[in-house]
Amino acid sequence: MNTFRNKIIFIFSALSILLVGLLILSFERLVITQMYKQIGEEIRNEINLYETALRDIDENSFQDFISHTRDLISKMGYSIYFVSKNNRILININGEEENYLVKPDAFKLVSSQSSGRFFYEVIKSKESGERLFVVRKRVSDFQNNHYLKEVNQIVFISNLNRLDKFSKDLRTQILLYGLLIFILGLLAIRYLSRIFSDPIVQFIEYLKDYRQNGYTKKLELNRKDEFKFLADSINQLIEKIEEDFNALRKLEKYRSEFLGNVSHELRTPLFTIQSLLETLTEGAIDDPAVNKTYLVKAQENLERLNRLLNDLIDISYIESKKLRMSFRYFEIRGLIEKVVEDLRLLANQKKINLQFIPDDSIIELAFGDKERLYQVLYNLVDNAIRHNPEGTNVKIYFMKVDSKIRIFVEDNGIGIPEEDLPRIFERFYRVDKERSREAGGTGLGLAIAKHIVEAHESKIFVESQVNKGTKFYFDLNCA
Numbered sequence: 033m034n035t036f037r038n039k040i041i042f043i044f045s046a047l048s049i050l051l052v053g054l055l056i057l058s059f060e061r062l063v064i065t066q067m068y069k070q071i072g073e074e075i076r077n078e079i080n081l082y083e084t085a086l087r088d089i090d091e092n093s094f095q096d097f098i099s100h101t102r103d104l105i106s107k108m109g110y111s112i113y114f115v116s117k118n119n120r121i122l123i124n125i126n127g128e129e130e131n132y133l134v135k136p137d138a139f140k141l142v143s144s145q146s147s148g149r150f151f152y153e154v155i156k157s158k159e160s161g162e163r164l165f166v167v168r169k170r171v172s173d174f175q176n177n178h179y180l181k182e183v184n185q186i187v188f189i190s191n192l193n194r195l196d197k198f199s200k201d202l203r204t205q206i207l208l209y210g211l212l213i214f215i216l217g218l219l220a221i222r223y224l225s226r227i228f229s230d231p232i233v234q235f236i237e238y239l240k241d242y243r244q245n246g247y248t249k250k251l252e253l254n255r256k257d258e259f260k261f262l263a264d265s266i267n268q269l270i271e272k273i274e275e276d277f278n279a280l281r282k283l284e285k286y287r288s289e290f291l292g293n294v295s296h297e298l299r300t301p302l303f304t305i306q307s308l309l310e311t312l313t314e315g316a317i318d319d320p321a322v323n324k325t326y327l328v329k330a331q332e333n334l335e336r337l338n339r340l341l342n343d344l345i346d347i348s349y350i351e352s353k354k355l356r357m358s359f360r361y362f363e364i365r366g367l368i369e370k371v372v373e374d375l376r377l378l379a380n381q382k383k384i385n386l387q388f389i390p391d392d393s394i395i396e397l398a399f400g401d402k403e404r405l406y407q408v409l410y411n412l413v414d415n416a417i418r419h420n421p422e423g424t425n426v427k428i429y430f431m432k433v434d435s436k437i438r439i440f441v442e443d444n445g446i447g448i449p450e451e452d453l454p455r456i457f458e459r460f461y462r463v464d465k466e467r468s469r470e471a472g473g474t475g476l477g478l479a480i481a482k483h484i485v486e487a488h489e490s491k492i493f494v495e496s497q498v499n500k501g502t503k504f505y506f507d508l509n510c511a
Contacts (some may be wrong), residue, residue, distance in 0.1 A: 044221045045214070052210035064199055068165070071195070072152050075110070075167040075188045079150075082112070083171055083186060094180075102126050113187040114180065122183055132164060132189060139164070154192070163192040231259040235266065242270065298340065301333040308333075343476040346407075347459065350483040357404060357487055361397040361511050364437055365390050368428050371409045375417060383422040386413070389429040396510040398437050404484045405508070408492075411477035412441040412504050420445030436507040444501035453494060457482040 082101070089097050102125050105112060113133060114123035121133055132139055132155065142154040142163065151168040167188045231253060238251045251270075253263035308330045317323050349355035372388045379386035398405075409428070416426040424445040430437055448456060455461045460475035485492040485506045496502035 041218065041221055044217060048210070048214045048217060052206065052214075055206050055210070063202075064195075067195060068154070071165055071190060072167060075165075075190060076150055076169075078110070079167065079169045079186050079188055083169070086180060098123065098125060111189040113185075113189070114183045115185040115187055116182045117184040122180075132166065133187070163196060165190045165192050231263070235263070238266070298337070301337040301340070304333045305330050305337075340476075343480060346480050347476055347483070350480065350487070355404075355487075357401040359399060359401055359488075361399050362402045364394075364398040364430055364439065364508070367398075367402060367406055368409065368430070368439070371406060371413055372428065374410065375413050378414070379417050379426070382417050382420075384417045384420065385423070385425045386417070387425065387427040389427055391429070391431055394430065394432050394437065396432070396437065399509040399511065400488045401484075404487075408481040408484050408506075409439070409441065411481045415477060416441060416443040416445065416502070432510075433507065435510070437510045438505055438507050440503060440505045442501065442503040447498040447500050447502055448494070448496040449498055450496075453496060456494065457492070 085097070101112070105126050110126070112125040113121055115133065116122055119133065138158055139155040140158055142156050144151070144153045146152070149170045151166075153166040153168075154163060155166060156163045167190075169186050171183060171186055234253065235251070250267050251263045253260055308326045312323060312326050316326060346355070368388055368390075372386060376386060413426060413428065416424075420426070420443055424443055426441070426443045426445075428439070428441055430439045432438075452461075457478050459479045482492050488508060490507050492504060492506040494502065494504050
């Protein structure tokens with residue numbers, strides 16, 4: 033993370049240096065260039081004024097004009113020369129820069145340009161390094177004044193010391209202020225980068241810990257900004273990942289248990305059938321005292337095997353979402369009466385008192401897949417009959433609850449221990465495994481019932497107390 037922070041600081045430093053460089057370059061190209069233009073324009077205007085004035089001055093007042101001009105330009109920092117065609121100085125007004133005209137080799141040309149009769153030059157002394165701004169104008173028509181009749185050029189020279197000093201001072205100020213801004217900005221960037229990088233460091237450390245040790249704690253971030261939202265999102269994502277992993281682990285556990293249970297449930301009837309058939313083929317078929325009994329037992333195990341296979345097919349279709357439902361309105365009373373009629377014989381054989389208590393005040397039609405709901409009720413009533421002792425009462429009834437019809441299957445039998453209640457809807461889960469198999473159940477009935485009820489956007493509930501009985505119920509939409 034230090035690398036991230038260092039990158040931010042490096043980028044800021046590079047941008048600051050670039051900005052200061054651009055400011056200095058802009059200053060050179062814009063400000064100084066503009067000042068040169070302004071000075072050149074001022075000198076050009078001065079030369080034009082002097083030229084006009086000299087044309088109107090006679091010889092008698094010329095010396096007074098020169099004297100007055102010398103006093104004036106000494107305050108302005110100019111030097112004025114009247115030069116002949118062969119560059120000989122004819123008149124020098126405050127000629128402090130005469131060396132340029134007398135010894136031109138002592139200066140180096142920095143830049144030059146021309147405009148009409150005007151010539152502009154910037155020169156630099158090879159000895160002192162001082163720079164001069166020179167403006168020349170070619171003139172004529174001074175023939176009436178013997179002092180000026182040989183003049184070919186008027187030359188104005190301005191020393192650029194003040195401008196160079198101003199430029200140097202301004203560059204220094206730019207650098208100083210740039211350095212100050214850089215230092216303040218660097219401190220601000222370090223502070224801000226820590227504000228932004230510390231949460232990122234925390235995120236990385238948390239994710240490293242999660243990768244090494246798994247989910248142990250939540251990511252805590254004492255902030256109220258986007259990073260807090262990101263931390264909460266990471267927590268939610270990790271929790272979802274953990275939920276998915278737990279679901280996968282649970283699914284893998286169920287899959288392993290399911291395969292083991294299927295193998296066991298299939299092995300038991302197959303082994304029984306195999307044993308019975310082997311006994312019959314070894315001679316028992318000729319013994320009238322046992323042959324029919326063995327065949328009946330073999331048939332019962334085949335029926336049990338057939339029920340198991342049918343239930344496996346049903347639950348496979350249900351869990352893979354391939355089981356098609358046919359929803360329609362139907363009369364709930366007729367459905368329950370058919371379930372009771374189909375299980376009456378079994379109830380009588382088991383000496384179970386099976387009761388249906390209809391509510392004639394309910395005229396609404398239930399909504400759902402009638403065939404699958406028949407399967408749900410059949411499984412619930414069949415379980416109550418098979419797993420309870422003789423003399424037990426099993427009753428089915430329904431009532432209106434809010435805008436739904438609630439159907440109950442209730443008995444006063446052995447009940448279900450509290451610790452088993454959360455798992456009774458799992459595939460092949462049996463409260464009393466040996467007794468359940470003896471009763472002929474496949475261990476899938478409640479799992480199938482749960483899935484069918486949930487496909488109706490409802491939920492199946494169970495209430496039970498040991499030795500007091502069990503109650504199952506679920507709701508259906510109605511017209």
